[in-house]
Structure formats: structure tokens, C-alpha cells
Amino acid sequence: xxxxxxxxxxxxxxKSTIVRNGFFEKAEIDSSKNTLEIDGNAKISQIDLSKDMxxxxxxxxxxxxxxxxxxxxxxxxxxxxxxxxxxLLVDQYPLxxxxxxxxxxxxxxxxxxQPKEQWREALTRANNNYLDRLMxx
Amino acid sequence: MAxxxxxxxxxxxxxxQGDVIYFTKDNVWSRNHKDAIIAYTTEQANELLERAEQQQxxxxxxxxxxxxxxxxxxxxxxxxxxxxxxxxPSNYFHGKQAQV
Amino acid sequence: xxxxxxxxxxxxxxxxKQFRSQVMRRLDGSLSEEEFRPLRLMNxxxxxxxxxxxxxxxxxxSLNSKQMHQLAYIANKYDxxxxxxxxxxxxxxxxxxxxxxxxILNDLAQVDMHAIQTSGNCIRNVTSDHFAGASIDEVAxxxxxxxxxxxxxxxxxxxxxxxxxFKIAISGSPKDRAVIRSNDIGLxxxxxxxxxxxxxxxLGGGLGRSPFVGKLLKGFLPKADLLPYIEAIMVVYxxxxxxxxxxxARIKILVHENGIKKIKQEIEENFLIQKKNFxxxxxxxxxxxxxxxxxxxxKQANIDDYKTELKQxxxxxxxxxxxxxxxxxxxxxxxxxxxxxxxxxxxxATSDQIKTLAGLAKQYSHDELRISHEQNIILPHVHKSxxxxxxKELQKANLATNNIGLISDIIAxxxxxxxxxxxxxxxxxxxxxxxxxxxxxxEEEIGQLKLKISGCINACGHHHVGHIGILGLEKQGxxxxxxxxxxEENLSMNIxxxxxxxxxxxxxxxxxxxxxxxxxxxxxxxxxxxxSSYKRLGKKPFINALYPKEEQANVA
Numbered sequence: 001x002x003x004x005x006x007x008x009x010x011x012x013x014x015k016s017t018i019v020r021n022g023f024f025e026k027a028e029i030d031s032s033k034n035t036l037e038i039d040g041n042a043k044i045s046q047i048d049l050s051k052d053m054x055x056x057x058x059x060x061x062x063x064x065x066x067x068x069x070x071x072x073x074x075x076x077x078x079x080x081x082x083x084x085x086x087x088l089l090v091d092q093y094p095l096x097x098x099x100x101x102x103x104x105x106x107x108x109x110x111x112x113x114q115p116k117e118q119w120r121e122a123l124t125r126a127n128n129n130y131l132d133r134l135m136x137x
Numbered sequence: 138m139a140x141x142x143x144x145x146x147x148x149x150x151x152x153x154q155g156d157v158i159y160f161t162k163d164n165v166w167s168r169n170h171k172d173a174i175i176a177y178t179t180e181q182a183n184e185l186l187e188r189a190e191q192q193q194x195x196x197x198x199x200x201x202x203x204x205x206x207x208x209x210x211x212x213x214x215x216x217x218x219x220x221x222x223x224x225x226p227s228n229y230f231h232g233k234q235a236q237v
Numbered sequence: 238x239x240x241x242x243x244x245x246x247x248x249x250x251x252x253x254k255q256f257r258s259q260v261m262r263r264l265d266g267s268l269s270e271e272e273f274r275p276l277r278l279m280n281x282x283x284x285x286x287x288x289x290x291x292x293x294x295x296x297x298x299s300l301n302s303k304q305m306h307q308l309a310y311i312a313n314k315y316d317x318x319x320x321x322x323x324x325x326x327x328x329x330x331x332x333x334x335x336x337x338x339x340x341i342l343n344d345l346a347q348v349d350m351h352a353i354q355t356s357g358n359c360i361r362n363v364t365s366d367h368f369a370g371a372s373i374d375e376v377a378x379x380x381x382x383x384x385x386x387x388x389x390x391x392x393x394x395x396x397x398x399x400x401x402x403f404k405i406a407i408s409g410s411p412k413d414r415a416v417i418r419s420n421d422i423g424l425x426x427x428x429x430x431x432x433x434x435x436x437x438x439x440l441g442g443g444l445g446r447s448p449f450v451g452k453l454l455k456g457f458l459p460k461a462d463l464l465p466y467i468e469a470i471m472v473v474y475x476x477x478x479x480x481x482x483x484x485x486a487r488i489k490i491l492v493h494e495n496g497i498k499k500i501k502q503e504i505e506e507n508f509l510i511q512k513k514n515f516x517x518x519x520x521x522x523x524x525x526x527x528x529x530x531x532x533x534x535x536k537q538a539n540i541d542d543y544k545t546e547l548k549q550x551x552x553x554x555x556x557x558x559x560x561x562x563x564x565x566x567x568x569x570x571x572x573x574x575x576x577x578x579x580x581x582x583x584x585x586a587t588s589d590q591i592k593t594l595a596g597l598a599k600q601y602s603h604d605e606l607r608i609s610h611e612q613n614i615i616l617p618h619v620h621k622s623x624x625x626x627x628x629k630e631l632q633k634a635n636l637a638t639n640n641i642g643l644i645s646d647i648i649a650x651x652x653x654x655x656x657x658x659x660x661x662x663x664x665x666x667x668x669x670x671x672x673x674x675x676x677x678x679x680e681e682e683i684g685q686l687k688l689k690i691s692g693c694i695n696a697c698g699h700h701h702v703g704h705i706g707i708l709g710l711e712k713q714g715x716x717x718x719x720x721x722x723x724x725e726e727n728l729s730m731n732i733x734x735x736x737x738x739x740x741x742x743x744x745x746x747x748x749x750x751x752x753x754x755x756x757x758x759x760x761x762x763x764x765x766x767x768x769s770s771y772k773r774l775g776k777k778p779f780i781n782a783l784y785p786k787e788e789q790a791n792v793a
Contacts, residue, residue, distance in 0.1 A: 128247070129392050134385075134518045
């Protein structure tokens with residue numbers, strides 16, 4: 001299991017960009033981090049919530065399971081970092097943030113196709129939404 | 138025996154206007170079915186489609202549509218769906234039929 | 238009538254801005270069509286056979302005269318001077334240009350309208366009873382709940398990329414004019430023994446390729462639990478709905494494959510989490526919504542002239558007989574305006590007609606209109622003393638067709654005249670049938686009959702729940718029409734049974750004629766409707782009429 005996680009973690013650092021707070025950062029290897037990678041099939045009851053970081057894979061942008069998984073992790077009290085990885089369109093970035101995702105990992109090619117200005121602009125849409133208003137008003 | 142190849146044309150919708158367009162021999166698009174370049178073989182059809190699909194900044198959803206040729210080698214749509222597309226809806230005099 | 242506040246306005250204005258930038262990015266190449274498509278769909282923009290099509294939401298089918306006016310303005314300015322009202326209480330423009338769409342959305346935003354979530358795999362426009370807030374038989378007005386659901390589901394971060402589209406309908410009346418059991422979630426407002434309001438919930442209904450009647454999920458859910466319970470349903474669906482095959486991706490298939498019991502258990506488990514995490518909307522917000530749906534200040538006036546007119550004017554009394562329903566206030570009436578003028582396209586209204594209706598709503602219906610899933614327009618609050626005036630105005634605008642509920646009041650999807658998914662045309666079929674029975678002056682004689690036509694298996698024309706349903710398909714390169722019998726709407730919803738082999742376009746009208754003739758011969762008395770006769774006698778005599786022996790012999 002550990003082997004698989006490390007492999008997954010080193011894979012993603014090869015050719016990718018991290019979007020954090022609307023800024024691009026190089027994906028760095030941080031071997032001290034205790035990380036778990038899950039995909040849309042993950043069952044929430046089987047996820048180890050003691051990990052420093054949980055990476056949720058978005059295989060296709062049209063597959064929205066990752067949004068509910070992120071939210072469920074938070075609802076179950078997970079306090080670590082949630083990273084969404086893979087096929088997440090810039091237009092989906094605010095949705096991911098609202099579900100409790102901290103950062104997004106995209107390929108270099110994707111980062112060139114949808115440059116950082118678009119991510120920064122998208123982030124401004126994470127606030128001021130109906131649901132927050134309904135639940136807080 | 139292999140079935141006879143049915144002649145084809147390339148059609149799509151215009152990105153900006155949304156209306157039906159046909160790929161022509163000059164690599165540009167026409168509003169008129171009769172301007173469409175005809176593919177007589179599978180190879181020609183695939184080659185044309187590939188060329189047409191390169192113009193993603195002008196078109197949406199290019200595909201091959203079957204046609205039949207009259208004695209003068211003029212192509213008409215084979216399927217009734219393509220007939221409607223080349224003409225317009227039947228409930229109003231709208232679409233291409235009104236533009237001619 | 239719900240009216241936008243600053244927040245709603247800001248939200249919609251932002252979405253228009255965002256869509257404008259998405260269109261720009263599509264044009265400059267930073268969005269491919271594959272990426273742009275779901276984004277345009279989320280803003281109601283489809284690409285159909287001849288053009289783009291913009292579907293505008295009319296939340297729970299309610300709108301005011303200003304909004305109606307704006308629809309007329311948009312139809313005139315950007316389209317071909319008409320609009321199409323749909324079977325899901327939306328309105329569609331059939332000829333917009335991509336470059337105009339941000340401007341159209343902007344014009345809609347000026348009157349608090351939008352096209353958000355009228356397409357895509359998200360929670361769609363919540364539909365409701367078209368007599369909501371007016372009908373005498375309602376337990377409570379469903380629109381405050383529908384509005385709460387609209388706010389909840391709009392831009393919900395988890396549910397914009399569901400396995401498939403998701404439809405919620407709500408009725409405040411046991412008469413269920415919203416056909417709630419044909420929706421992914423159907424809600425029925427009811428009272429418990431103590432008189433507290435809550436919801437009966439149905440899950441997994443739907444028409445389309447595999448039709449299902451919604452199954453009872455919960456007999457009574459207290460009103461305050463609505464949002465966390467809906468959230469639990471949505472989470473279970475988002476995580477477990479099938480994503481491997483789009484034809485099996487709706488929640489009806491999840492319910493069908495796992496059984497309602499198992500799905501209910503998962504929903505109830507998740508509901509516990511939601512209940513703990515969900516912060517309920519404040520009383521202030523709830524009462525602000527309720528405030529918007531208060532009954533209008535009904536006027537008092539003498540209705541003697543109305544009674545006299547009824548006796549003296551046969552045209553007027555025929556109109557009143559078919560197009561009026563009973564109102565909460567005994568001096569008021571609910572007026573249904575038919576968009577099924579004989580020989581015209583079901584659900585279409587010209588800019589001028591839309592303007593007329595807006596004007597009538599302003600002057601005579603406390604500024605309110607409703608759109609019905611039967612593609613008609615409702616003036617919900619007309620004082621009886623004004624009915625004669627309304628009727629005259631409708632006559633002038635060619636809108637006084639008195640065929641509500643009759644055989645010519647046909648629901649029909651746009652079919653292959655417009656729709657990219659269609660396999661056959663619906664509109665010419667509807668026109669032909671309506672024209673035939675109207676010319677023979679048989680509509681009244683036939684009585685209540687719901688005839689519904691879909692131009693493909695997706696069933697936008699609700700053919701499964703038509704007493705007579707017609708499904709247009711393609712057979713050997715030609716249009717072919719399958720007939721279903723015995724479908725039924727409302728809480729007792731039934732899926733119609735396929736009668737037999739399809740009919741060509743030429744054979745269809747004669748087949749319908751034989752079917753109607755058989756019914757007229759078979760019924761016990763003139764008050765026995767087609768559906769009642771069918772239920773009493775079973776399908777056999779009707780199938781025999783559709784497929785007479787001689788013809789069968791000839792075919793053989």
C-alpha cells in the first residue's frame with residue numbers, strides 16, 4: 001500500500017503544476033508527507049483520515065464524484081490537505097474549493113491551455129454563492 | 138461481396154451562427170448543399186473529414202452524411218434528417234428555405 | 238411572485254459575465270468545443286438541427302408581465318418573432334446566434350430571468366403545479382418550497398457534474414398537476430395528523446428510454462428537513478449513479494437495480510450526516526421567501542354581468558366551460574390560454590401574442606402568469622367580472638381556442654423539425670390530428686383525452702403518460718409512429734402500453750380515427766372518458782380497432 005502511494009506521489013511530480021490560492025506552483029516532492037490517493041470509487045468509510053494529504057483523482061472533468069468525496073471527507077472531520085488531481089477545468093475550480101479542496105494538480109499542457117490568470121479569476125467566484133447564503137443567512 | 142460505398146459529404150454547424158454548413162472543395166464552408174465536395178471512397182471520406190475537423194475555430198460537430206447522386210452527379214441528402222437540415226423546419230418557412 | 242433581491246441580481250449578472258468570457262475563450266481557441274459544450278449547456282445553450290437553441294428557465298412556471306414582455310422583446314430582437322413553451326415549464330428560442338447569446342442573457346437578467354441549469358447533468362429547473370397559489374384544491378402553495386430548492390440547487394458545488402440530468406417536481410395538491418412521479422424526485426406537500434406541513438417523497442420516476450413510475454421513498458418528511466434530505470439523496474446519487482453508460486445513468490436505474498429499500502437505507506444514513514452539518518436557512522430568509530408568494534389583494538366586484546353573458550353568449554360559455562378552473566376565491570377563476578390553436582405548432586406563441594398575454598396579466602391577473610407542462614399559459618387570478626373582457630382580448634389575439642383537455646390540446650415536443658436528437662417529426666402529426674377532429678366538430682363529443690407526441694425515445698412529449706401516446710421513430714429510412722395506450726398522469730401515474738407495430742406517417746391518422754371511432758362506440762355513456770373506457774374494457778378492443786382483421790389478413 002505504502003509503495004503504491006509513494007509511486008503515485010512521485011508520478012504526479014514529474015510533469016505537473018499545482019494551483020494553490022489561484023497561483024501556479026511547481027509540484028515539489030515532499031517525502032515527509034504521508035499521502036493517500038483515491039479515485040471516484042473510494043468508499044468514505046474505508047479512507048484513513050490520519051493522512052496529511054488525500055489526493056482525489058478526477059479522471060474526466062464530467063465525472064463529479066470527487067466533489068462529493070471532498071465534501072464528505074470534510075463532513076467526516078478530515079482536517080488535512082485535499083488535493084484534486086487530473087482533469088479539472090478552470091471553471092470547476094471554485095466548485096472544488098467550495099467542497100473543501102485546498103489545491104489542484106494539473107498537467108503542464110493543461111496549465112498552458114488554461115493559464116493562471118483564468119484560475120485566479122475563477123477563484124473570485126468561490127464566494128458569494130446561494131448555498132452559503134442559504135446556510136448562513 | 139462488399140456493399141457498394143454510399144457517396145458522402147461533410148456537414149457541420151457554423152460556430153457563430155449555428156446554421157448548417159457543408160465542406161467544399163476549396164476547404165471553405167458553404168450554406169448550400171449543392172456546393173459540398175463529394176467523397177466517393179472511404180479513404181476520401183476520412184481524409185475530407187480530417188481536413189474539415191481542423192477548422193474547429195469555425196465549426197461545430199463535423200460529420201459524414203450519405204447522399205445520392207442524380208444523373209448529373211448532383212448530390213441530394215439521402216436521409217430525411219439531412220433533408221430537413223438542408224432545407225429548414227416543416228412548420229414554418231424558416232431556415233435555409235427562407236434564405237434562398 | 239418571487240422577486241429577486243440584490244444577491245440574486247448580482248449572481249445572475251456574474252453568470253452573464255462569466256458566460257461572455259467563456260464564449261470569448263471558445264472563439265480564441267482556449268476552450269475546445271468539447272470543453273465549451275458543458276459550459277454552454279449549463280447556460281441553456283444547445284446546438285440543434287438548424288441553429289443554436291436557448292432554453293430559458295421559468296422557475297416553477299411562474300412569471301410576471303414584465304418578464305413576459307421581455308420574452309416578446311427577445312423573440313423579436315434576436316429570434317424569428319416567436320417563442321416555444323416547453324413541457325418542463327421553460328421557454329425556448331429556436332434561432333439565436335452564439336455571439337448574441339451573452340446579450341440575450343443580459344436582457345433576461347434585467348427582468349430577473351436566466352438560462353442557468355436548463356441543461357447539463359445538474360439539478361434542472363424545479364417544476365410545479367401550473368395552478369399553484371390559485372387552485373381551490375391545494376393543501377399549500379408549492380412555490381415557496383420550489384423557490385427554496387431553486388436557491389439550493391443553483392450553482393450547488395457538488396451537483397453540477399452528476400451522472401445525468403436531475404429533475405425535481407413539487408405539487409401542493411393531491412390532484413398533482415405537476416406529474417411528480419415522472420421526475421427523479423417528486424414532492425407532494427401534505428399535512429400530518431397534527432396539521433404540520435411536510436412532504437411525501439417519490440424517487441426514481443422518469444420517462445425516456447426506460448420509463449419508471451416514481452417509488453414512494455418517504456411517507457412524511459417534516460418541512461424543515463427538506464434541504465438536508467434532498468442533499469442526502471443527491472450525494473448518494475452523485476457517488477453511486479452509473480457513469481459507464483449514459484442510458485443507465487439516471488437515478489431511476491440506480492433505484493431499479495438496487496431496489497428502493499437499499500437506496501433508502503443509504504439515503505437515511507447520509508441524511509444523519511447532513512442533518513448534523515446542514516445549517517438551516519434562517520427564519521428571516523424563509524419568511525422573506527414566503528412573503529413573495531402571498532395571495533394578491535383580491536378585489537370585490539359584482540359578477541351579475543358575467544352570469545348574464547354566460548347565458549347569452551355561446552362562444553363565451555364554451556370557452557368558460559373548457560378553459561376555466563376553480564379558484565381559491567369563489568369570485569375568481571383560473572384561466573387557461575391554449576397555445577394549441579388548430580393547425581398551429583403546439584406551445585408556440587408569437588411576440589404579439591406574448592405581449593397580449595403580458596398585458597392581460599397586468600390588467601386582469603394581478604400581474605401573474607404561469608406556464609403549464611401542457612404547453613399552455615395560465616392567467617391564475619382573474620375576477621369573474623373580468624372574464625368577458627379577457628375573452629374578447631384573447632379572441633383578437635387568436636388565443637381563445639377553447640380546447641383545454643380535449644383531443645386537440647396535444648402535447649408535442651419539437652421533434653425533427655428542430656431537435657438534434659429526434660428520430661421523427663412531431664409537429665406535423667399534432668397539427669394533422671388536431672385539424673381532423675376539429676373539422677369534424679368531434680372534440681367536444683370525444684371529451685377529455687390526453688394525446689401526447691414525442692419525436693424520439695427521450696419522451697419530451699410525455700407520450701408514456703398520454704391516454705393515447707405517439708412515439709416517432711425511424712424505420713427503414715422513413716418516419717414511423719408507435720402508439721401507446723392507457724398512460725396516465727397524476728399520482729396514479731401509469732405508463733402506457735405499446736399497442737403493436739408502428740404506423741407510417743400516412744397510416745397514422747387513419748389509425749387514430751379508427752381508435753377514436755371504436756371508443757365512441759364502446760363507451761357506456763357520453764361521460765365515460767377514453768381512459769375510463771380503456772380501464773373498463775382493457776386494451777383488446779382498442780387494439781382490434783388499430784389493427785383490424787382485414788388489414789392483418791391483407792398484410793399476411
